[in-house]
Amino acid sequence: MAIADAPDFRPLYRQVRDAMARRIADGVWPPGGLIPSEMALADEFGVSQGTVRKALDWLTAENVLDRRQGRGTFVAEVTPESSLFRFFRMADRDGRRKSPQAGRARIRRRAAKARERKRLELAAGEEVLELRRVRQIDGVPAIVERIVVPAVRFEGLETGQPPNALYALYQRVYGISIISAEEQLQAVAAPADVAEALGVADGAPVLFISRVARALDGAPVEWRRSHCDTSAAVYAVTLR
Amino acid sequence: MAIADAPDFRPLYRQVRDAMARRIADGVWPPGGLIPSEMALADEFGVSQGTVRKALDWLTAENVLDRRQGRGTFVAEVTPESSLFRFFRMADRDGRRKSPQAGRARIRRRAAKARERKRLELAAGEEVLELRRVRQIDGVPAIVERIVVPAVRFEGLETGQPPNALYALYQRVYGISIISAEEQLQAVAAPADVAEALGVADGAPVLFISRVARALDGAPVEWRRSHCDTSAAVYAVTLR
């Protein structure tokens, strides 16, 4: 941190944290990779080991790093399992988390609508990719999803079938780490197409979820609207 | 931490954290009160200032303490506003959080049912207090609630009308700080009594929330079941 073009009044541990976050976002430290030890980082940044530790602990709390005693510090890898555990909230009534299975998805490219431009902070005229699919829980269709992402960030997503766990793909192929998501939930009457896909009665109560997912830098990257049948699995969340 | 009946292999900062949490739970350090300085606590517990700081930072992250440079460390006061902001999740579609207004509540004391004993980890034969009420948002009935708490922890709650923000009362009168809550959400058809209380059609889709709230020591303290009309306000939550 010794070399700076302009004086930086942020705490050293904050500067170190941001410098390390940038290396991860830029792919200098790839997902799953081992990063240098505390001592090596302290030497490189010109600060004490304690200051590096504070930055490392911060990124660990943000689920960006993974520290293991005796082994080292790793860039947290977004696996299908881990991303589903963090952002897929369905569980049975005893709190045991469920995993979904994804059916075939249909993808198309089109101009962004006004509401999509607002949610994803896009300029006028920008394009989006829209993905529609049905996901199953325990073999039963349970979730109908419509996912919209900026086309420019996800070139090539149209070719081939996307996997069940999209966020692992986002990180592995596009270098985009999703670190938070804002969700809004409502109970609604199932529209005809949703009712048919889920195999429930027309107008049956379903859980509607609108989610905006954000990357490491805080930018909105995905808008997802889901209709969920909560008769078997429920939406589970812990407030702190 | 020098004096212990049995050897304690937990880290010192963990032991200090728990000792301080107990003082808050026992009312030795009342809500809003100033607690001793880092140096004074270090002397008292027989550990270094850095270890005390780690315990203080932990409780601060748990929203239990409030530290202000130059002034001191205070026990975070659960005000109606702060507790509603943390645990009441209704908002309008732009993400602006809403506050509820509570109508009259009916309270009764009875034996705990099997499911209640399980959720609240009660022994056989223990009693609970059951509170029923309707809450309004923007003047419109929006939430029907059934709240169950262990009678032994809340003696005297039956006398008088409980306030809208129960968790402030839990802390102020009973010394119980709620620090987390596990919620399960489902879309269901409104039962007849709920539909009538909310002024919606019989069988209309409503959001059903089952919440178990936990105190500083991790013990379950309240089981709350709510039916919400989400046609105007939505349930908003951020996943991290």
Place this chain on the structure above:
DNA sequence: TAGTGGTCTAGACCACTTC
């Protein structure tokens, strides 16, 4: 001016993993 928390340093020893 005195006292507080916020930041930063430079060590030490321990527990765990790997070779």
Place this chain on the structure above:
DNA sequence: AAGTGGTCTAGACCACTAG
């Protein structure tokens, strides 16, 4: 045995608040 992170210590200086 060597290297890692986890815990703990004992100082230092700074920024902020209050009398």
